[in-house]
Amino acid sequence: MTSTLPEKLASLLGNHGVVPANRLAEYSIDGLVPASVVQPTSREAIAEVLRWAAAEKLAVSPRGGGTQMSLGNTPSKLDLVMDLSKYHRLLDYQPADLTATVEAGITLEAFQRELAQGGNLASLEAPMADRATIGGILAANSSGPLRHSYGPARDWLIGISIVGPDGGETKAGGKVVKNVTGYDLNKLYTGSLGTLGVIVEATFKLAPFPTDSGALVAVFPSMQTAMDEARNLLAQIYSPQGVHIVNALTAEKLDLPFNVPTDGACVMAFCSGRSRAVQRRLEESATLLLERNASQVERLDEPSGAALLRRLTDLGWSAATTPQLSLKINVSPSLVPKAIAWHQNSGIDPPGILADAGFGSVRLFWWGEEALPISGVIEAIVRLRAIAQESGGSVVVEHCPLPAKAQVDVWGDTSVEVELMRRIKHAFDPLGTLNPGRFMGRL
Amino acid sequence: MVTAKFIQQLGAIVGAEDVISHPEDLLVYEYDGSVDRSMPGAVVFPTCTEEVSRVLALAHREGVPVVGRGSGTGLSGGAIAPEGGIQIAFTKMNHILEVDTENRTATIEPGVVNLDLDNYVRKFGMRYAPDPSSQKACSLGGNIAENAGGPHCLAYGTTTNHVLGMEVVLEDGTVMNLGGPTRETPGYDLRGVFVGSEGTFGVATKIMVRLLPLPEMVKTFLGIFPDIDTACTAVSAIIGHGIVPAALEMIDALSIKAVQSVTDAGYPADAGAVLLVELEGLKEEVEDVTKEVESALWDTGARDVRIAEDPADREKLWVGRKTAFGAFGTIAPNYYLVDGVVPRTRLAQVMRKVSEVSEKYRITIANVFHAGDGNLHPCMLFDEREPGVSERAAQAAQELMEYCVGVGGTLSGEHGIGLEKKEYMPLVFNEADLDQMRKVRDAFAPSNRMNPGKIFPDGVSYHAGSHRAAPGMYI
Ligand SMILES: Cc1cc2nc3c(=O)[nH]c(=O)nc-3n(C[C@H](O)[C@H](O)[C@H](O)COP(=O)(O)OP(=O)(O)OC[C@H]3O[C@@H](n4cnc5c(N)ncnc54)[C@H](O)[C@@H]3O)c2cc1C
Ligand SMILES: Cc1cc2nc3c(=O)[nH]c(=O)nc-3n(C[C@H](O)[C@H](O)[C@H](O)COP(=O)(O)OP(=O)(O)OC[C@H]3O[C@@H](n4cnc5c(N)ncnc54)[C@H](O)[C@@H]3O)c2cc1C
Numbered sequence: 001m002t003s004t005l006p007e008k009l010a011s012l013l014g015n016h017g018v019v020p021a022n023r024l025a026e027y028s029i030d031g032l033v034p035a036s037v038v039q040p041t042s043r044e045a046i047a048e049v050l051r052w053a054a055a056e057k058l059a060v061s062p063r064g065g066g067t068q069m070s071l072g073n074t075p076s077k078l079d080l081v082m083d084l085s086k087y088h089r090l091l092d093y094q095p096a097d098l099t100a101t102v103e104a105g106i107t108l109e110a111f112q113r114e115l116a117q118g119g120n121l122a123s124l125e126a127p128m129a130d131r132a133t134i135g136g137i138l139a140a141n142s143s144g145p146l147r148h149s150y151g152p153a154r155d156w157l158i159g160i161s162i163v164g165p166d167g168g169e170t171k172a173g174g175k176v177v178k179n180v181t182g183y184d185l186n187k188l189y190t191g192s193l194g195t196l197g198v199i200v201e202a203t204f205k206l207a208p209f210p211t212d213s214g215a216l217v218a219v220f221p222s223m224q225t226a227m228d229e230a231r232n233l234l235a236q237i238y239s240p241q242g243v244h245i246v247n248a249l250t251a252e253k254l255d256l257p258f259n260v261p262t263d264g265a266c267v268m269a270f271c272s273g274r275s276r277a278v279q280r281r282l283e284e285s286a287t288l289l290l291e292r293n294a295s296q297v298e299r300l301d302e303p304s305g306a307a308l309l310r311r312l313t314d315l316g317w318s319a320a321t322t323p324q325l326s327l328k329i330n331v332s333p334s335l336v337p338k339a340i341a342w343h344q345n346s347g348i349d350p351p352g353i354l355a356d357a358g359f360g361s362v363r364l365f366w367w368g369e370e371a372l373p374i375s376g377v378i379e380a381i382v383r384l385r386a387i388a389q390e391s392g393g394s395v396v397v398e399h400c401p402l403p404a405k406a407q408v409d410v411w412g413d414t415s416v417e418v419e420l421m422r423r424i425k426h427a428f429d430p431l432g433t434l435n436p437g438r439f440m441g442r443l
Numbered sequence: 444m445v446t447a448k449f450i451q452q453l454g455a456i457v458g459a460e461d462v463i464s465h466p467e468d469l470l471v472y473e474y475d476g477s478v479d480r481s482m483p484g485a486v487v488f489p490t491c492t493e494e495v496s497r498v499l500a501l502a503h504r505e506g507v508p509v510v511g512r513g514s515g516t517g518l519s520g521g522a523i524a525p526e527g528g529i530q531i532a533f534t535k536m537n538h539i540l541e542v543d544t545e546n547r548t549a550t551i552e553p554g555v556v557n558l559d560l561d562n563y564v565r566k567f568g569m570r571y572a573p574d575p576s577s578q579k580a581c582s583l584g585g586n587i588a589e590n591a592g593g594p595h596c597l598a599y600g601t602t603t604n605h606v607l608g609m610e611v612v613l614e615d616g617t618v619m620n621l622g623g624p625t626r627e628t629p630g631y632d633l634r635g636v637f638v639g640s641e642g643t644f645g646v647a648t649k650i651m652v653r654l655l656p657l658p659e660m661v662k663t664f665l666g667i668f669p670d671i672d673t674a675c676t677a678v679s680a681i682i683g684h685g686i687v688p689a690a691l692e693m694i695d696a697l698s699i700k701a702v703q704s705v706t707d708a709g710y711p712a713d714a715g716a717v718l719l720v721e722l723e724g725l726k727e728e729v730e731d732v733t734k735e736v737e738s739a740l741w742d743t744g745a746r747d748v749r750i751a752e753d754p755a756d757r758e759k760l761w762v763g764r765k766t767a768f769g770a771f772g773t774i775a776p777n778y779y780l781v782d783g784v785v786p787r788t789r790l791a792q793v794m795r796k797v798s799e800v801s802e803k804y805r806i807t808i809a810n811v812f813h814a815g816d817g818n819l820h821p822c823m824l825f826d827e828r829e830p831g832v833s834e835r836a837a838q839a840a841q842e843l844m845e846y847c848v849g850v851g852g853t854l855s856g857e858h859g860i861g862l863e864k865k866e867y868m869p870l871v872f873n874e875a876d877l878d879q880m881r882k883v884r885d886a887f888a889p890s891n892r893m894n895p896g897k898i899f900p901d902g903v904s905y906h907a908g909s910h911r912a913a914p915g916m917y918i
Pocket of ligand 1: 135
């Protein structure tokens with residue numbers, strides 16, 4: 001049947017809607033090459049392909065910019081990739097209402113460009129903003145270095161339309177900024193990784209474009225002192241909107257204005273908003289860090305501050321910084337100072353560390369050239385998970401060698417809640433058409 | 444069915460003194476803040492999760508529907524017991540279990556009253572941001588079920604943005620944790636979809652919320668306008684300038700009169716409308732935005748702009764806003780409130796419609812609402828003893844809801860659908876949209892025994908009645 005697949009799809013979408021066979025490998029997920037890739041440009045086409053795919057019992061993986069397709073468990077089946085990057089219009093923008101509606105395939109960068117013209121901003125952050133799409137960002141509930149203050153994508157989504165595996169389009173929420181009419185399915189679809197439906201349209205509440213921004217970088221003799229000072233900074237009334245700590249290994253990847261000593265660490269702080277407030281945040285934060293024995297504090301005015309913010313957002317996802325293994329530990333913010341040391345129990349080499357002190361996450365990166373032993377990787381994941389879970393946290397595997405992926409669930413251990421998730425998945429996608437196997441519990 | 448034996452079994456779980464089943468004791472549990480009423484078969488008052496779980500497991504075995512009840516201030520009939528059902532009242536599960544100043548979180552039982560939590564955490568320099576006007580009475584469990592809003596939700600978001608985790612009990616007694624102490628948890632966002640599910644997924648028995656630090660500076664002003672149309676223009680101008688104040692509330696002429704007759708809030712008696720604007724943040728932010736807000740108010744036609752100089756002044760302005768609904772009792776004994784929400788640029792247009800509807804149906808309508816969010820609260824005031832007036836109020840409400848939807852808005856901004864608005868759901872959602880919602884409910888509650896008969900249209904129309912305004916009540 002796969003031989004007729006491209007022909008059938010071309011009859012549904014026209015030749016321009018089907019990616020030529022010699023480019024299919026670019027769309028592979030964890031080494032699985034899809035039999036076909038479609039690029040629909042209308043909802044009707046999206047619906048028709050899905051309806052047909054379900055009837056043929058094909059597995060479909062929605063895709064935005066493809067910046068993150070290696071995430072999630074290895075698909076249990078992959079026939080068709082639905083690339084939404086050609087479905088990318090801004091549908092409605094009401095600057096005076098601070099709302100906007102887009103098609104799912106628009107990139108974050110293109111969306112922000114349109115909004116800037118009306119003086120607004122979508123409070124969304126994602127790695128590789130020039131390629132990452134709104135659909136992908138929502139599917140992954142993406143966030144960035146300012147998430148502590150502005151929250152992840154789910155906090156800004158007010159309306160959504162999805163096309164289900166049966167080809168039916170449904171909506172939830174609306175275009176108003178406050179809404180309790182029916183269940184808040186916006187929340188369910190956000191972070192569902194394309195396993196419940198293909199996101200086709202999304203409406204956001206917007207924020208005014210900040211008139212000023214800037215960053216600080218400060219060097220400390222050790223991770224622990226840097227961590228303590230970062231937490232102290234966050235407790236101040238003038239605290240920056242995002243405060244992050246990196247060790248020397250990670251600092252190397254960020255192209256900082258100075259070197260961080262091998263055992264040292266760097267605190268990075270980002271501010272944005274109205275000018276006088278931003279300037280005060282930067283000045284008082286710099287003063288405090290210096291008083292607290294930072295060996296060096298540099299202020300990065302624009303565009304340098306924004307450039308560092310972008311490098312930090314892309315860290316671990318851009319081609320140059322993609323590691324062999326990366327793990328994200330979610331914990332309560334007060335546990336971050338402890339969590340940065342947990343890797344010492346991992347049994348493998350010390351990793352690069354990036355901690356978000358306000359939000360409560362620690363990312364660990366193993367960049368080394370030499371391949372990590374698979375058994376060591378699995379052991380490290382299992383051990384870190386045990387420690388994190390004891391503290392009410394979790395560990396998500398962001399990158400890992402494929403053979404290791406086969407043996408651990410990248411999302412974590414399953415629990416009673418997964419049974420409920422399974423019921424939801426089954427009700428929305430009874431045939432397991434969408435991204436089968438990739439989600440938590442290999443749903 | 445609620446039999447004598449069933450009541451005895453409930454007593455065996457929670458203690459006989461914590462079950463009530465005599466009709467005269469049940470009277471207060473027959474209604475909430477809405478128009479509908481129905482007597483539960485029994486009300487139980489559990490004191491811990493285990494009791495809740497055992498009650499639910501028992502009810503599940505016996506096929507008895509269950510509804511959670513907080514403080515009964517809901518305005519859409521959410522806590523009204525279904526036919527042959529029981530209520531689990533959370534009055535005795537009202538403890539603040541933990542305040543974590545380092546992580547800025549609080550863990551509480553569902554029966555804790557919203558304002559009690561806020562007052563408590565203020566001692567630690569923090570606050571719980573969602574502040575429904577009913578905050579003196581309503582419970583956090585009810586807030587979660589309705590995804591309650593309040594004046595300060597304009598800047599800080601509604602309840603859903605402040606809930607980190609919940610312990611919930613499902614219809615068969617299963618205890619489950621949704622979300623948790625971390626801002627992110629892998630898997631579907633079950634916590635996010637539970638908030639706003641109006642008690643139809645299960646009951647929350649423990650809630651962990653985020654707290655916010657108190658702001659460095661707060662500034663409150665009163666924009667005084669010749670009429671409501673001009674005041675609406677000012678709202679659009681402020682939002683259109685890219686200013687999202689902490690709160691932006693509208694009070695119309697009729698409400699001003701009612702308020703001033705019970706307390707002196709400092710609202711000028713001859714004003715056509717006032718806007719209550721609050722700014723919060725760093726000193727520099729507040730100072731800069733103050734200038735912009737002031738000029739937006741003057742430029743759009745404010746007659747006067749007053750700034751509260753000290754906390755006492757500020758409190759006075761807010762007391763006015765918060766006593767408005769109670770003060771309506773001086774105008775008429777009954778009220779019925781519409782909770783429509785519209786894009787903020789449509790406010791002036793929609794308020795003109797409200798006054799048309801008031802004339803058309805010969806019903807007095809007062810307006811006190813969350814203007815910054817576009818969340819209207821046209822409040823119909825009448826005396827139900829006047830023949831035909833309740834029906835006219837219901838028709839007027841329907842026309843207003845239809846109009847809100849027509850201009851791109853929706854049915855409810857914060858009070859929920861419940862019994863009251865379920866038949867209007869097709870104005871916004873088609874059958875397929877509603878089916879997606881039913882699928883989620885059925886995953887949580889496969890037997891549909893948690894608060895059945897709510898939210899989804901089923902052709903059973905609610906009793907067009909009305910709620911009695913209670914003068915002096917803090918609402
Ligand atoms: C599981 C996961 C965790 C992540 N965690 C973080 C993080 O913590 N911080 C951070 O900054 N970034 C994170 N990212 C990256 C960030 O979310 C990406 O920038 C975003 O996913 C990029 O969008 P894209 O268009 O390239 O998506 P893609 O990489 O193309 O797709 C991402 C996922 O979304 C699905 N998808 C794509 N489009 C749609 C659609 N229209 N409808 C339904 N499903 C769709 C895909 O099937 C895929 O599963 C994460 C990504 C993933 C997948
Ligand atoms: C005068 C007045 C002003 C108001 N102002 C506002 C306002 O500004 N903003 C606003 O949002 N609302 C407002 N309300 C509406 C009401 O106060 C809110 O909906 C509130 O959240 C209800 O809380 P409650 O404890 O009274 O809940 P109840 O009325 O007892 O119950 C409401 C719903 O919550 C469910 N429930 C209760 N406890 C639980 C639990 N533990 N787990 C699961 N479900 C549960 C019930 O089953 C029911 O469906 C106002 C009401 C009045 C009377």
